[in-house]
Structures are given as C-alpha cells and as structure tokens.
Amino acid sequence: MVSSGLQPQPDQPDAAGQFLTFIVPSANGCNLKCSFCLIRQRREIAEIYLSPDDLARFIREAAVCAPLFALAVQGYEPLLPESLPFTQAILGTGRFLGIPASLVTNGTKLADAVSLLAALAPSKIAVSLDAASADIHDRIRGLTGAWAAAVRGIRIAVDALAPSTRLIVSSVLLPSRRHYLDAMPSLLREIGIDRWIINPLLRVGGDQAGGPVADRSRLFRDLLILQEAARREGIRLTVDDEFDHLGHDAACVSDPSLRALHVRTLPTNVEIFRLTPNGQCSVGDDILKQETFDTPRWVPGTVHAGDFLEMLRRKPQAARRQRA
Numbered sequence: 433m434v435s436s437g438l439q440p441q442p443d444q445p446d447a448a449g450q451f452l453t454f455i456v457p458s459a460n461g462c463n464l465k466c467s468f469c470l471i472r473q474r475r476e477i478a479e480i481y482l483s484p485d486d487l488a489r490f491i492r493e494a495a496v497c498a499p500l501f502a503l504a505v506q507g508y509e510p511l512l513p514e515s516l517p518f519t520q521a522i523l524g525t526g527r528f529l530g531i532p533a534s535l536v537t538n539g540t541k542l543a544d545a546v547s548l549l550a551a552l553a554p555s556k557i558a559v560s561l562d563a564a565s566a567d568i569h570d571r572i573r574g575l576t577g578a579w580a581a582a583v584r585g586i587r588i589a590v591d592a593l594a595p596s597t598r599l600i601v602s603s604v605l606l607p608s609r610r611h612y613l614d615a616m617p618s619l620l621r622e623i624g625i626d627r628w629i630i631n632p633l634l635r636v637g638g639d640q641a642g643g644p645v646a647d648r649s650r651l652f653r654d655l656l657i658l659q660e661a662a663r664r665e666g667i668r669l670t671v672d673d674e675f676d677h678l679g680h681d682a683a684c685v686s687d688p689s690l691r692a693l694h695v696r697t698l699p700t701n702v703e704i705f706r707l708t709p710n711g712q713c714s715v716g717d718d719i720l721k722q723e724t725f726d727t728p729r730w731v732p733g734t735v736h737a738g739d740f741l742e743m744l745r746r747k748p749q750a751a752r753r754q755r756a
C-alpha cells in the first residue's frame with residue numbers, strides 16, 4: 433500500500449489529534465507482489481515482536497495522553513488469515529474507544545472477511561484497484577486473479593457493509609500510465625462505488641523523506657483528465673497528498689484550472705504515526721523514509737505508549753532547531 437487514503441473524514445481541516453497507522457504482520461509476507469510496495473521499500477517487516485494485545489495496549493495508552501483522530505491499518509494485507517487477529521485488535525479497540533478506524537486491503541480476501549468486518553464496523557475500507565482491466569491490474573500486483581477477487585469482494589462488501597462502513601476504491605497512478613485508469617470511473621459506478629482515491633506513485637527516501645515520482649505538471653494534467661472522467665460518472669475523486677509534496681495550493685496560483693482538483697493533505701493539527709510489527713514507529717513524513725536500526729522502537733511495558741509518542745513528536749522539532 434501507499435501510506436495514503438485513510439483519513440476517516442475527507443474534509444476536516446479543523447481536525448486535531450493523533451492519527452495512528454499500523455502495519456500488521458504476516459509470517460509468509462503479502463499474497464501480492466507489487467513492485468511499488470511501500471512496506472518493502474521501507475523494510476518494515478524485519479521481525480515481529482508485537483502481539484495483537486500489544487497493539488490494543490498501544491492504542492489505549494496513546495489515547496490517555498492525547499486525543500486520537502483516527503486509526504488505520506495500512507498493510508501488509510490486513511485480511512490474510514494470519515493477519516486477522518492483529519487487524520481485529522486494532523479495529524476492535526477503535527470501536528470500543530469510539531475512534532474512527534479504517535483499513536486498506538488488496539481485496540483478495542475481502543469476500544471471506546465480510547462477516548467479521550460487519551461485527552468490527554470500521555468507518556472506512558479502501559480497496560486497491562489499479563486498472564479497470566484484470567490483465568493490467570494483475571500484472572502490476574503480481575498475481576493472476578487478484579483483480580477478479582477484489583472486484584467480487586467489493587460487490588459483496590457494498591451489499592453487506594454499506595452505508596455504515598464506507599467502501600472506497602484506491603488506485604495508484606503510475607508515471608505515464610494514466611490510461612490504466614481511464615476506464616475506472618465507469619467500472620466503479622457499475623460495482624456501486626462513488627468515492628475514488630488516487631495516490632500518485634511515491635518513492636521512499638534513504639536519508640530523507642521521499643515523495644511523488646512523476647513530473648508534477650504531467651501529473652496534474654493527468655489528474656484533471658481523470659477527475660473529469662469521474663465527474664461524468666458521478667464519482668467523487670480525491671487525490672491524497674498527505675504531506676503536501678505536490679504543492680497543489682502553490683500550483684493553483686500559476687494555473688487556476690488546478691483548483692478543480694480535490695487534493696487532500698493531512699489537517700495541520702493532526703500528527704500521523706506509523707507503527708510496524710517490531711514496534712518501530714515513525715512520525716510525519718519520516719513515513720516516507722527507510723527504517724533503520726535508529727528508528728525509535730516501542731517496547732510494551734517498558735515505556736508508556738503516550739510517553740513514547742510524545743518523545744517522537746518532540747524529536748523532529750529538536751532536529752529542526754539544531755538545523756536552524
């Protein structure tokens with residue numbers, strides 16, 4: 433998955449609080465082989481130390497110290513059988529605390545998980561679909577049959593879970609491959625989806641945060657074309673750019689036609705954290721940097737998660753002060 437797409441409320445510029453995102457483990461790895469996998473680029477699943485109970489504890493302790501904006505499971509594949517206990521712990525804790533919780537899935541196991549998801553009632557599920565054609569999607573994602581399973585899962589989930597859980601499709605826009613997505617709006621309308629998120633392809637940096645891969649002016653042109661196609665089918669398109677790497681507001685000054693694009697960044701007062709299965713945690717746009725041995729690690733029972741997140745929150749400020 434890319435890191436984007438799971439803000440629980442699309443348009444809440446005044447929102448504030450901690451946005452806790454999670455990578456859940458799978459002993460055998462993900463069932464797909466996407467070349468752009470952010471988790472693989474970040475080398476996130478080196479070891480597994482945390483248990484489902486630890487994840488629930490992390491959320492509860494974090495909530496004691498500062499308001500939680502939302503929770504989101506963003507990878508590997510949260511609906512694989514071996515990942516489900518972790519997913520369940522996160523969504524269940526969110527439900528218990530009354531915090532919006534969501535997940536990104538590749539959709540291949542969605543049909544099987546519908547009953548469980550009905551009980552957990554996430555606020556949002558984003559299913560990854562990168563083309564209207566099965567051949568292209570399966571080639572990008574590295575598994576024949578992935579597209580058909582995801583589309584079937586979406587149809588079943590829309591019937592069983594909407595409207596209390598909002599179903600969304602999320603697509604990666606690859607550089608110079610807009611044509612992969614041109615027919616998506618009519619597919620989405622046909623399968624009962626009215627919200628579409630596009631994530632421009634991201635790269636992960638080594639020493640510093642990465643960002644979008646494509647040339648920005650070409651990217652904006654492609655997004656305008658896709659937005660118009662979506663509008664014609666009654667689909668609301670959102671471009672996720674959590675860390676404002678696209679500089680949409682600034683680009684609108686020189687090209688007012690770009691104001692038509694609905695580009696969403698994280699609200700200013702929302703801090704995003706990403707916890708991996710070994711307890712390492714990144715904050716802000718460090719999420720687009722590779723993990724290293726130095727990435728801070730939360731060890732349950734030795735430090736309160738609220739204090740741990742406070743330490744992370746202060747770290748970039750200290751680094752900024754040093755650079756100034």
Ligand code: SF4
Pocket residue numbers: 433434462463464465466468469470471472507508509538
């Ligand atoms: S489905 Fe997601 S987690 Fe799995 S390989 Fe693809 S991008 Fe990575």
